[in-house]
Amino acid sequence: MTDRSGGPFDRTVFYVSDGTGITAETFGHSLLTQFENLRLREVRLPFIDSDDKAYDVLRRVAAQGEADGKRPIMFSTLVNARINAIVRDADARILDLFSTFVEPLEQEFGTRSTHTMGRSHTAADTAQYKRRIEAINFSLAHDDGQSHKGLADADVILVGVSRSGKTPTSLYLAMQHGIKSANYPLIPEDFDRGRLPDMLYRFKHKLFGLSITPERLSEVRNERRPHSRYASLENCRAEVKQAEDMMRREGISWLSTTTKSIEEIATTVLQALDLRG
Amino acid sequence: MTDRSGGPFDRTVFYVSDGTGITAETFGHSLLTQFENLRLREVRLPFIDSDDKAYDVLRRVAAQGEADGKRPIMFSTLVNARINAIVRDADARILDLFSTFVEPLEQEFGTRSTHTMGRSHTAADTAQYKRRIEAINFSLAHDDGQSHKGLADADVILVGVSRSGKTPTSLYLAMQHGIKSANYPLIPEDFDRGRLPDMLYRFKHKLFGLSITPERLSEVRNERRPHSRYASLENCRAEVKQAEDMMRREGISWLSTTTKSIEEIATTVLQALDLRG
Numbered sequence: 001m002t003d004r005s006g007g008p009f010d011r012t013v014f015y016v017s018d019g020t021g022i023t024a025e026t027f028g029h030s031l032l033t034q035f036e037n038l039r040l041r042e043v044r045l046p047f048i049d050s051d052d053k054a055y056d057v058l059r060r061v062a063a064q065g066e067a068d069g070k071r072p073i074m075f076s077t078l079v080n081a082r083i084n085a086i087v088r089d090a091d092a093r094i095l096d097l098f099s100t101f102v103e104p105l106e107q108e109f110g111t112r113s114t115h116t117m118g119r120s121h122t123a124a125d126t127a128q129y130k131r132r133i134e135a136i137n138f139s140l141a142h143d144d145g146q147s148h149k150g151l152a153d154a155d156v157i158l159v160g161v162s163r164s165g166k167t168p169t170s171l172y173l174a175m176q177h178g179i180k181s182a183n184y185p186l187i188p189e190d191f192d193r194g195r196l197p198d199m200l201y202r203f204k205h206k207l208f209g210l211s212i213t214p215e216r217l218s219e220v221r222n223e224r225r226p227h228s229r230y231a232s233l234e235n236c237r238a239e240v241k242q243a244e245d246m247m248r249r250e251g252i253s254w255l256s257t258t259t260k261s262i263e264e265i266a267t268t269v270l271q272a273l274d275l276r277g
Numbered sequence: 278m279t280d281r282s283g284g285p286f287d288r289t290v291f292y293v294s295d296g297t298g299i300t301a302e303t304f305g306h307s308l309l310t311q312f313e314n315l316r317l318r319e320v321r322l323p324f325i326d327s328d329d330k331a332y333d334v335l336r337r338v339a340a341q342g343e344a345d346g347k348r349p350i351m352f353s354t355l356v357n358a359r360i361n362a363i364v365r366d367a368d369a370r371i372l373d374l375f376s377t378f379v380e381p382l383e384q385e386f387g388t389r390s391t392h393t394m395g396r397s398h399t400a401a402d403t404a405q406y407k408r409r410i411e412a413i414n415f416s417l418a419h420d421d422g423q424s425h426k427g428l429a430d431a432d433v434i435l436v437g438v439s440r441s442g443k444t445p446t447s448l449y450l451a452m453q454h455g456i457k458s459a460n461y462p463l464i465p466e467d468f469d470r471g472r473l474p475d476m477l478y479r480f481k482h483k484l485f486g487l488s489i490t491p492e493r494l495s496e497v498r499n500e501r502r503p504h505s506r507y508a509s510l511e512n513c514r515a516e517v518k519q520a521e522d523m524m525r526r527e528g529i530s531w532l533s534t535t536t537k538s539i540e541e542i543a544t545t546v547l548q549a550l551d552l553r554g
Contacts, residue, residue, distance in 0.1 A: 020544040023307040030300040031378055034356065034390040046544045073385065079311065093385045101308055101372050108350065108370045113311040129538065136445050143417075168413050171448055175539075261406065262452075267297040267323045 009041040012064045012072040016057055016087060018080055021046040027097060028075035040073075048078065054086035061090045081115060128178060135174035135181070142182035143167055148199050151182055156273055157203055158183040159196070159247070160210035161239045162230075163220045165257040165265060169210065172266045179275060191242040196250060208269050209247040209254025214240045216258045286318040289341045289349040293334055293364060295357055298323040304374060305352035317350075325355065331363035338367045358392060405455060412451035412458070419459035420444055425476050428459055433550055434480055435460040436473070436524070437487035438516045439507075440497045442534040442542060446487065449539045456552055468519035473527060485546050486524040486531025491517045493535045 013032065015024040021044040032040060043064075048054055065071045074092040078084040088094060102113045141147055142154065144167065151157065156179060158166040166183035173179040190197060200207060212220075214236040221231035229235055247254045253272045257265055269275070290309065292301040298321045309317060320341075325331055342348045351369040355361040365371060379390045418424055419431065421444065428434065433456060435443045443460035450456040467474055477484060489497075491513040498508035506512055524531045530549045534542055546552070 020538075020540045022540055022544070023303050026300050027304045027374070030354065031375060031382065034375070034379065034392065035382065035386060035388060036391055038386060038388075044544075046548065073382070077307065093381065095378050095381065097304070098308060098311070100377060102311065104370065104372065105308065105312065105350070109312060109315060111312060111315075114313055115311065132539075133445060136448065140417075140420075140444070167417070168410060168452070171413065172452060175445070175449060175452060261297075262409075263297045263299055267299070267321075271323065 008039065009068065010039045011068055011070045012041045012043060014057075014061060014064075014072055014074045014092065015042070015044045016048055016074055016076045016078060017044075017046055018049045018078050018083060019046065021077070024075045024077040024097060028073075028095070048083060048087070049080070051083065051086060054083045057087055058090050061092050065091055079115060131178040132175065135178045136171070138180040139170045139174040139182070143170065145184045145197070151199065151203055153180055154182040154203070154206055155180045155275055156182070156208055156269060157200065157206050158210055158269070159186055159200070159207055159252065160254070161186055161212070161217065161236075161243045163217060163224070164210040164212045164243075165260075165262070166210055168262050169257075169265045169269065172262045173269065176266070177270065177275075179270070186239075186243045186246065188239065191239070191246065194246075196246065204250070204252070206273070207250075207252045208272055209243070209252045210265065211240060211244055211247070211254055211256045213256065213258045285316065286345065287316045288345055288347045289318045289320060291334075291338060291341075291349055291351045291369065292319070292321045293325055293351055293353045293355060294321075294323055295326045295355050295360060296323065298354070301352045301354040301374060305350075305372070325360060325364070326357070328360065328363060331360045334364055335367050338369050342368055356392060408455040409452065412455045413448070415457040416447045416451040416459070419457075420447065422461040422474070428476065428480055430457055431459040431480065431483055432457045432552055433459070433485055433546060434477065434483050435487055435546070436463055436477070436484055436529065437531070438463055438489070438494065438520045440494060440501070441487040441489045441520075442537075442539075443487055445539050446534075446542045446546065449543045450546065453543070454547065454552075456547070463516075463520045463523065465516065468516070468523065471523075473523065481527070481529070483550070484527075484529045485549060486520070486529045487542065488517060488521055488524070488531055488533050490533065490535045 013028060015021045015028055017024050025044050029042065045057055048057055061072050061074065072092040074090055074094045076087060076094060076096050077098050078087060079098060106113055142150065158170055158181060160166055162185050170181040170183045173181040184197060184200060214233060217236040217240060218231055218233045221236065225231050255268055290305060292298045292305055294301050302321050306319065322334055325334055338349050338351065349369040351367060351371045352374060353364060353371060354374050355364060356375060383389055419427065435447055435458060437443055439462050447458040447460045450458040461474060461477060491510060494513040494517060495508055495510040498513065502508050532545055
């Protein structure tokens with residue numbers, strides 16, 4: 001169950017699924033961000049996989065509608081036909097995400113849908129799943145230049161100054177895409193020498209740089225080490241300039257993470273290195 | 278760009294978006310798993326945010342359709358009306374995910390959609406984003422019982438035997454939900470003493486257990502340390518039994534991760550501890 005923020009709310013949005021509800025929530029949430037000034041309570045109701053749970057949903061939706069004084073919105077990705085038939089009676093504006101599109105796809109493919117649970121978040125045994133877990137372990141072992149062993153196996157090596165966003169991006173690439181992502185900090189010693197850390201030259205084709213504005217970097221570093229030289233705007237200006245100069249000189253593709261989400265950075269890295277996600 | 282597996286393929290599915298395309302891909306992929314025996318090449322086309330890029334999409338889709346001998350499927354979450362108008366001419370079966378549902382929502386809310394880019398994956402400055410980065414840092418610092426400092430700040434502390442899935446679940450909870458998740462291994466010394474590690478008793482209300490079948494655990498451990506006592510089926514049987522006995526005795530909720538995806542485990546943890554994602 002998800003309830004994204006504090007009240008007060010005008011209305012409640014339910015994400016109902018026989019699985020995790022992640023698809024319904026991702027989709028519904030994206031759609032709802034196109035409406036402004038609505039105060040929406042978002043509630044995820046996952047694993048609705050029995051008649052009893054389906055009837056619970058009806059009761060819960062009815063009670064919430066009464067409390068809000070407005071009928072709820074419901075995004076549903078129920079696959080099971082019987083459970084879907086029960087939930088469809090809910091006193092809510094129901095947007096049935098799957099059944100809306102299953103029919104045109106059936107026409108297009110000339111085949112019937114199985115109407116069974118998608119495998120997208122369920123197959124814990126598959127090669128893809130194993131790849132993902134291995135990638136997470138790899139990224140943890142190769143965070144912040146911890147280990148040089150195995151860099152040859154990396155799909156990507158992110159470089160950039162400390163706190164430019166390398167760690168979250170590496171973990172996201174591993175978690176969501178099964179990409180083995182190492183990350184390597186660029187530090188003042190590298191700038192003094194005017195060269196990348198030596199062991200990176202062999203892997204130049206896998207390098208991708210992250211940068212950030214000095215102002216934002218100083219802010220982020222100040223949260224960690226307030227009033228340090230490390231966090232000072234002056235030092236951040238110098239480090240960022242030197243890092244960007246070095247990446248330009250070495251011909252490393254890079255982007256500024258300042259106003260970007262982890263998803264946007266990761267998507268850009270995949271595109272730039274033409275990696276399969 | 279995403280291309281999930283090797284060929285040969287019957288047909289190509291494009292996920293087209295002015296943002297990352299994650300919503301389109303998550304949704305489309307879930308839907309497509311309900312069709313069996315289709316060999317689909319899935320290609321994500323993110324950041325389609327200019328006329329030029331929109332025309333590139335048309336060319337790319339046409340070329341792919343010709344190569345496949347079947348017109349592609351396109352899931353689109355384009356928000357910009359002008360770009361959407363261009364892409365709508367693609368020679369593909371187009372499923373326009375947003376516009377299908379925007380209208381019923383406009384009716385329901387009695388208000389117009391802004392028809393501008395959703396904020397779901399874009400707002401790098403928000404409180405939610407900061408919370409997420411802090412949670413990732415917290416989970417990294419509190420992985421595998423590394424640090425006791427700050428356990429009071431944890432939203433959840435996962436416990437279980439080594440390799441039961443604690444680390445990926447912790448990172449996922451942090452990354453996707455901004456949940457501060459620590460994890461703490463249950464080791465033979467704990468079983469010999471017949472007690473949880475001492476510092477965990479204070480935080481018992483935050484504990485959630487992960488277990489796994491001995492067979493699967495032995496398999497996973499064998500990949501790490503082949504032919505070790507640690508990985509032997511006999512030792513895994515003993516550890517799993519002792520861990521499950523301890524969790525039962527201490528009244529800790531737990532689940533078996535054996536056939537579960539990270540998303541399913543995380544969703545169950547959120548439900549069990551009634552955490553807001």
